[in-house]
Each structure stands twice: as C-alpha cells, then as structure tokens.
Amino acid sequence: xxxxxxxxxxxxxxxxxxxxxxxxxxxxxxxxxxxxxxxxxxxxxxxxxxxxxxxxxxxxxxxxxxxxxxxxxxxxxxxxxxxxxxxxxxxxxxxxxxxxxxxxxxxxxxxxxxxxxxxxxxxxxxxxxxxxxxxxxxxxxxxxxxxxxxxxxxxxxxxxxxxxxxxxxxxxxxxxxxxxxxxxxxxxxxxxxxxxxxxxxxxxxxxxxxxxxxxxxxxxxxxxxxxxxxxxxxxxxxxxxxxxxxxxxxxxxxxxxxxxxxxxxxxx
Amino acid sequence: xxxxxxxxxxxxxxxxxxxxxxxxxxxxxxxxxxxxxxxxxxxxxxxxxxxxxxxxxxxxxxxxxxxxxxxxxxxxxxxxxxxxxxxxxxxxxxxxxxxxxxxxxxxxxxxxxxxxxxxxxxxxxxxxxxxxxxxxxxxxxxxxxxxxxxxxxxxxxxxxxxxxxxxxxxxxxxxxxxxxxxxxxxxxxxxxxxxxxxxxxxxxxxxxxxxxxxxxxxxxxxxxxxxxxxxxxxxxxxxxxxxxxxxxxxxxxxx
Numbered sequence: 046x047x048x049x050x051x052x053x054x055x056x057x058x059x060x061x062x063x064x065x066x067x068x069x070x071x072x073x074x075x076x077x078x079x080x081x082x083x084x085x086x087x088x089x090x091x092x093x094x095x096x097x098x099x100x101x102x103x104x105x106x107x108x109x110x111x112x113x114x115x116x117x118x119x120x121x122x123x124x125x126x127x128x129x130x131x132x133x134x135x136x137x138x139x140x141x142x143x144x145x146x147x148x149x150x151x152x153x154x155x156x157x158x159x160x161x162x163x164x165x166x167x168x169x170x171x172x173x174x175x176x177x178x179x180x181x182x183x184x185x186x187x188x189x190x191x192x193x194x195x196x197x198x199x200x201x202x203x204x205x206x207x208x209x210x211x212x213x214x215x216x217x218x219x220x221x222x223x224x225x226x227x228x229x230x231x232x233x234x235x236x237x238x239x240x241x242x243x244x245x246x247x248x249x250x251x252x253x254x255x256x257x258x259x260x261x262x263x264x265x266x267x268x269x270x271x272x273x274x275x276x277x278x279x280x281x282x283x284x285x286x287x288x289x290x291x292x293x294x295x296x297x298x299x300x301x302x303x304x305x306x307x308x309x310x311x312x313x
Numbered sequence: 314x315x316x317x318x319x320x321x322x323x324x325x326x327x328x329x330x331x332x333x334x335x336x337x338x339x340x341x342x343x344x345x346x347x348x349x350x351x352x353x354x355x356x357x358x359x360x361x362x363x364x365x366x367x368x369x370x371x372x373x374x375x376x377x378x379x380x381x382x383x384x385x386x387x388x389x390x391x392x393x394x395x396x397x398x399x400x401x402x403x404x405x406x407x408x409x410x411x412x413x414x415x416x417x418x419x420x421x422x423x424x425x426x427x428x429x430x431x432x433x434x435x436x437x438x439x440x441x442x443x444x445x446x447x448x449x450x451x452x453x454x455x456x457x458x459x460x461x462x463x464x465x466x467x468x469x470x471x472x473x474x475x476x477x478x479x480x481x482x483x484x485x486x487x488x489x490x491x492x493x494x495x496x497x498x499x500x501x502x503x504x505x506x507x508x509x510x511x512x513x514x515x516x517x518x519x520x521x522x523x524x525x526x527x528x529x530x531x532x533x534x535x536x537x538x539x540x541x542x543x544x545x546x547x548x549x550x551x552x553x554x555x556x557x558x559x560x561x562x563x564x565x566x567x568x
Contacts, residue, residue: 047553050552050556051549053346057540057544058544079483080508081511081514082508082509226328227327227328229328230328250534250537251328251331251532251533252529252530252532252534252535253331253332253337253341254331255534257332273509275508275509276507276509277507277509277512277541279544280507280540280541281507282540283536283540287536289344
C-alpha cells in the first residue's frame with residue numbers, strides 16, 4: 046500500500062477515535078432487514094462499537110418493533126443492566142398507559158437507564174393523536190425524556206403538531222428505508238419553526254447535507270446515530286469527522302448534544 | 314489519489330441540493346483527495362439533454378479535465394443514440410450512463426441493443442444504475458442486476474459498471490453473482506448503500522479488482538462511502554484497487 050494511503054487511513058481513524066462518538070441509534074436483536082454483518086449478544090455488540098470508535102450508545106431492541114414492545118423492552122433492559130456505557134431506548138404503545146399512569150411507567154424506565162422513548166405509529170397501528178399517546182407525550186415533556194420517531198412511521202404534519210403542542214419535548218427524527226434527506230425541503234422549514242425538533246444524522250447523507258444544516262441552524266440539534274450493527278458506522282461518522290464546520294460543532298454532534306439531552310432527564 | 318467513477322453534475326429534482334456548483338465540487342474533491350471524477354449530468358438523466366450537454370462540457374473545461382463525463386442514453390427516445398454519439402465525439406466524454414429505472418425500461422429490453430453496439434464500437438464503458446426490487450420504489454425493478462445478464466454476456470468486450478452494486482441486500486448479492494459470472498462486469502460503491510460488511514462481502518465474492526469507488530456526488534456525499542472503504546477489513550492492496558487502480562483499468566487510460 047502506498048505510504049500516503051496508509052497515512053490517510055491512520056489519520057482518519059485517529060480523528061474518529063478522538064471524537065469519542067456517543068451513538069443514539071444502536072440495536073440489539075435480529076436485523077429488521079437482511080444484513081451482511083451481525084453481532085449476536087451484548088458483548089459482541091460492544092466490541093463491534095469499540096472497533097468503530099464508538100464509546101457509548103443508546104440501544105434499542107428490534108424485538109420491540111417487530112414483535113411486542115413490552116417484551117422487547119424487557120429483553121433490552123435486562124441485557125444492558127449494570128453497563129455504564131449503555132443506555133436504553135424503550136418503545137411505547139398506547140395500552141402501556143392503562144396499567145399504571147405514564148409517570149410510573151417512565152420513572153421505572155428511567156431507573157433502568159432508559160433515556161429515550163421510541164414510537165412506531167405505523168408498525169404498531171396507532172395515531173400520534175391517540176389520547177393515551179398525548180398523555181404520554183405530556184408526561185415525557187415533564188420528565189424531559191426525548192421522543193425518537195422514524196419519519197417513515199408517521200407524517201411530518203404529525204411531527205410538526207407534536208413539536209407545536211409540546212414545545213418543551215425534545216423530538217428527534219430519524220428513519221430507515223427511504224433516507225431522511227429526501228424530506229429535506231420539509232425539515233428545513235420545520236427546523237426553522239420548531240426549536241425542539243432534532244435530527245439524528247445517519248440519514249442526512251446527501252451531498253453537503255450535514256455541512257449545510259450546521260451552517261444554517263448551528264450544531265446543537267443534530268445527533269450522531271449509526272444503526273449499528275446493520276449499517277456501517279463509518280458512513281455516518283466520516284461526514285462529521287471531515288465536516289466543514291468547527292471542532293466544537295463536531296464534538297456537539299458526536300457526543301455533547303446527546304449527553305446534554307440525557308443529562309436533562311428528570312428522575313422524579 | 315482517488316478516482317471517483319460515479320458522480321453527477323446538476324441537481325436531483327427530488328430534494329434540496331445545497332450547492333451543485335463546479336467550484337464547490339472541485340473544493341470537495343481537493344479536500345478528500347479525489348483526483349478525478351466521472352460525472353453524468355442529472356439534466357441529461359431527466360430529459361433536459363441540451364442543458365446537460367452544455368453544462369457538462371463547461372464543467373470539463375472549468376475543471377481542467379478533472380471532471381470527466383458520461384453521456385446518457387435513454388432507450389425511450391429515438392434520437393438518443395445520435396446524441397450519445399455527438400457526446401462521444403466531444404472532448405471529455407469517456408463513458409455512457411444508462412438508468413433503466415428513470416427511463417422505465419427493463420435493462421434487457423431490445424431497445425438497449427444499439428447502445429451496447431455503440432459502446433463496443435467506441436470502446437467505452439457503460440455505467441448503469443442497479444438496485445434491488447423495492448416496494449417503496451417499484452421502478453427499481455427495471456434495474457435489478459439479473460436484467461443486465463443478456464447484454465453483459467453478448468458484449469464481453471464492453472465493461473459494465475453496476476452502479477450502487479445492486480443497491481440493497483438482495484441486489485448486492487445478485488450484483489456480485491453477475492460480476493462473478495462475467496469478466497466484463499464490475500460494481501461500484503456509490504449511493505446510500507451502507508450495509509455493514511458490504512465492502513468486505515463484495516471483495517470476498519468477486520475480488521477487489523472488480524469493485525470501484527463511486528460516490529454519487531452531487532446526490533450523495535462522498536465522505537459516506539470513503540469512510541467505509543478506508544476503514545474496511547480488507548487487505549491494503551484491495552483498498553488501492555478500489556480507490557483508483559480499477560477505475561484506471563476500466564477507463565483504459567482516460568483517467
């Protein structure tokens with residue numbers, strides 16, 4: 046290999062590792078789509094993350110999407126228990142609020158290292174306007190617990206309504222399937238309109254897409270996520286490592302913004 | 314040095330493009346160490362042929378020859394072949410792009426025969442869009458890798474680059490299978506195709522000599538694929554093949 050290429054690879058890995066990435070979008074469980082790479086179990090997952098320079102992660106479980114939210118949450122919380130480098134993203138469905146008040150549900154989750162709640166309105170057949178979901182969102186707003194939702198699971202109109210009705214709720218949008226950037230004409234407007242709207246960046250892979258967002262809106266509402274182990278983290282990492290924005294902006298997107306969001310989560 | 318075998322000029326109508334200017338493309342290439350790129354103008358893909366031709370020639374000249382050009386063949390337009398020939402007679406054009414999904418014509422349709430004959434006669438490679446069959450985007454069925462077998466087999470001297478290496482999982486497997494069966498079939502890594510292990514899979518299946526670096530700029534950001542290649546678990550020499558040696562070979566000295 047030429048010395049120049051060798052040096053380039055070394056420099057990229059060093060700069061990546063120095064950013065100490067904190068991954069918002071990491072998964073346990075069988076892939077939702079067929080995949081080449083799989084990492085069975087938590088220790089394999091953690092070793093895999095380390096190999097890509099990711100120090101910490103918020104983990105979701107595919108079982109909670111594909112099968113049953115409650116079972117998936119239980120598997121996930123059991124898997125990450127006692128691990129200081131990992132947090133959980135729980136999946137909520139409306140009926141969870143029937144068994145006990147949402148505040149109790151959320152307090153139990155937060156005590157078990159849940160720092161983000163996901164909703165899958167399309168896959169789980171409910172509406173973001175469902176009364177029980179509105180109660181959940183109100184309770185999450187009070188607890189400063191962020192909402193994570195795929196753009197392919199709801200409409201941007203509903204996302205805008207949630208941002209508007211719950212202005213203190215941190216709403217983070219990402220999504221698999223059709224890449225997020227295809228909706229950039231919509232989310233540019235909504236980012237101007239709603240300060241509580243955030244984007245996870247793995248789907249912002251259009252040419253100069255992330256540079257332009259940071260140039261227009263600052264870096265505080267963009268969060269690194271990888272969809273590891275189903276997607277290659279480098280595809281989301283290099284646009285940050287070699288972004289045309291400041292080192293402070295890079296640190297914000299790589300880890301600071303997510304650290305700040307989860308530090309704001311209220312325990313009681 | 315990096316050679317990018319799959320780029321664009323101009324914008325996609327489907328989303329907001331921050332800056333498609335030639336000046337910025339060259340700055341991005343400088344920053345990432347991309348020496349040359351072969352570009353298909355999006356206006357040509359979407360039927361605005363004269364605009365695409367004019368801006369392509371301007372981009373080639375403005376870049377001092379660093380931006381090389383694909384012409385675009387549309388099998389549904391009777392005059393398309395003569396336009397393609399006009400391009401190949403113009404300095405800077407080094408290949409032909411086909412896009413069965415945009416043009417709504419299966420890749421093995423009879424109407425593609427004339428462009429394969431031309432590519433053989435002029436000794437230029439064909440770059441094609443290739444993708445997995447998709448419920449979200451039914452037009453991708455026109456570009457499933459298996460559809461290219463007819464002409465790849467009939468024209469063994471024409472290099473065919475399967476852009477996006479089949480796009481998604483089943484498409485990747487079909488693309489690798491086709492490239493394995495035919496010496497003249499290559500794949501590129503362009504597009505939003507980020508499956509973990511994709512680069513390693515392709516190299517294991519077809520060898521690093523048949524995988525080209527491509528970005529899909531001005532559609533997709535080149536950093537997304539470059540990070541995957543630089544950090545891939547493949548031998549060092551394989552990365553050199555992917556990043557520039559293969560493109561040099563496929564374009565027979567034009568790059």
